[in-house]
Amino acid sequence: MSETPGVLDAQGHLLDRIRLTGLSATGYHGVFEHERREGQTFVADVVVHLDTRRAAAQDDLRHTLDYGDVASKVVAVLEGEPVDLVETLAEIIAATVLANGSVQAVDVTVHKPQAPITVPFEDVTVSIRRDRSKLPAAEPYSPVPVVTLAPDEAAPDEPAPDEPAPDETAPAAAVPPTAALAEAAPAEPGRLLVPAAAPMLAPVRAAEGQGDVEDAASADEVVVGEVVTDVLDREPDGPVDAVLALGANLGNAQETLRAAVSALAATPGVVLVDVSPLARTAPVGGPQQPDFLNAVVLVRTTLSPRGLLRATQAIEQQHGRERHEHWGPRTLDVDIVVYGQVLATTDDLELPHPRAHERAFVLQPWAQADPHAVLPGLGGGPVAALAATAPDRAGVRWLALDWLTAPVSAAQVDADTSRSAPPSRP
Known part of the structure; x- marks a missing residue:
């Protein structure tokens, strides 16, 4: 140090x-x-x-x-x-x-x-x-208490076989709620926490004729728990800027991407801000397959991150998404690269996209659409600088500016123009 x-x-x-x-x-x-x-x-x-x-x-x-x-x-x-x-x-x-x-x-x-x-x-x-003047922005560590019962606090001794059990009958209303229902502290990885044990209560005999009534009342009680909202399901307070990456290499890829952009523009809660030039790129990893057409779309949305994910997945399905193997050919792929400054990792969505910082076919079109863009999170930085050093930057073959309105020469990607993919990165 x-x-x-x-x-x-x-x-x-x-x-x-x-x-x-x-x-x-x-x-x-x-x-x-x-x-x-x-x-x-x-x-x-x-x-x-x-x-x-x-x-x-x-x-x-x-x-x-x-x-x-x-x-x-x-x-x-x-x-x-x-x-x-x-x-x-x-x-x-x-x-x-x-x-x-x-x-x-x-x-x-x-x-x-x-x-x-x-x-x-x-x-x-x-x-x-x-x-003492510049205080920490967090609370100090507080260990979870572990309580060991003293011998006299343990469970009461059972009566001897020949000894009648003591009558410790108490009115039902006098029985205190058990501490076992108290909120549990979060467990720490690799550590077994033993919560404080609640004192054991003697059986309570209900007054004659009250059993059925009290059981019925208990059955009607409703316990309302706190509703926890996943940050990825939470709609923003205002519009959020997001970046989407589009790719296709089966069929008429250019027309598919055009249709996908139109579908995004028609999605409620999504406003198109800009569309990048069209890039033709060599596949990264996977089997031998046709070249890809890639583009980046900048949007402003009031949807939640997962709401935007569902919208993009619906567009993929509408346009005949086919993806039979990892890094294999596909009819249409729409990925969320960035959603505002959200950093999150779940089973169905990771933000920012975990490989965006090393994919030239995302970075180069993105830098064309927004030269001052910055990729947040680990491995992030100025997008233009990341594009210049991306491992697959040599695979970006050309950029077409007017691809949304005019046909692009050789945009129809087929097996005749395909070539072997470069080796996958470790």
Whole structure:
């Protein structure tokens, strides 16, 4: 960890520092599904700024920082509840350390050495400094309490075989609700949490003649739970800019793409902003097949991300989508590349598109339609710059500007113009 500048106290004196480096754990943080499923190593370095003179003078741990406790909490954050961003991890760690009243400032660096980056690299780090004036943007780590019952709190002893069970009858209204219905805390990966056990209640004998009535009342009760809305199902407060990538290489591909653009324009909640030039590109991966025609459409939509997905899938079906194998030929493909600044990964939709940053057949037309476009998320950046370095950039053969209104020479893609696809990237 590189040397960090010191922190001054109120009198202008340099505070002391306690440094912990290389705290590591397996965490399940990240925006991609495989990161949440498989986990990876995260490492944290922490520098704590405080005045240690009182603790040293009295030789008393109570007046300084218990770095063993800090180390345990930092590791608990790393292997705890998953978050999307390394930045969020750093904020939680900083908040946890600053919860100690003797700490005046803290420097946190979080390393993600196994980040899903497609080029050789050594490490990815996020470093922050937080203090009593620039507070963390997260709540401190709070462990889930684990309660162990004392012997006298355990289940009551059963009566001896010859001993009648004690009559502990109580009115039904006097029985407190069981704590087992309390809201459960989220489980952390790799850790078994034992919730506090509720005290066991003795059987309650209902008053004679009341059993059927109370059962009927219970059956009529309705428990209303909180409705949780997936961010991908949530309609935006206002119009959102989105980018769609269109591709086809079966039949009259140019006419299919024209019809798809018209269908998008006619979709309720979707407004066309711009349409890119038409690119003819060599297939990437998959079997030998005809060249593709590709275009990018910029839209403004009031649909939710998943609502837009359903609309594009309906257009694919209307135009005879055929896709029998991965990276194989198809009649029409419409992908959502970007939806505003949404970063999300689910089984049916990943935003931004996970391979957009390395696909020249998306990047080059997009840069033509919007020279200042920026791809958000991991691996993103200025679209024009990404297009210039995309691995498959040599496969983009030409761009046609007026393809929506005029026929394009050789736009009819057939097997006579096909060629073998370049080898797939690892």
